Amino acid sequence: MMRCRLSRLVIQETALAKRSLEVNQAEFNRIAKRTSQWPPVSKAPRACSQEEKRLATINTRLLLEANRQ
Numbered sequence: 001m002m003r004c005r006l007s008r009l010v011i012q013e014t015a016l017a018k019r020s021l022e023v024n025q026a027e028f029n030r031i032a033k034r035t036s037q038w039p040p041v042s043k044a045p046r047a048c049s050q051e052e053k054r055l056a057t058i059n060t061r062l063l064l065e066a067n068r069q
Contacts (some may be wrong), residue, residue, distance in 0.1 A: 033067070
């Protein structure tokens with residue numbers, strides 16, 4: 001009887017740990033999505049040179065592609 005009860009406790013703890021991991025992963029993904037969205041280059045707070053705009057656009061595309069994978 002004690003062994004059966006212990007087995008159930010282990011199963012419950014494993015399920016709780018798995019659920020906690022899923023919640024943490026979901027929270028991480030939510031935060032990662034929110035923080036990886038950069039404002040468009042055209043709405044930058046200061047004037048940028050054409051070269052800076054081009055590099056920012058390339059960097060944004062690379063970040064978006066990395067997030068899709």
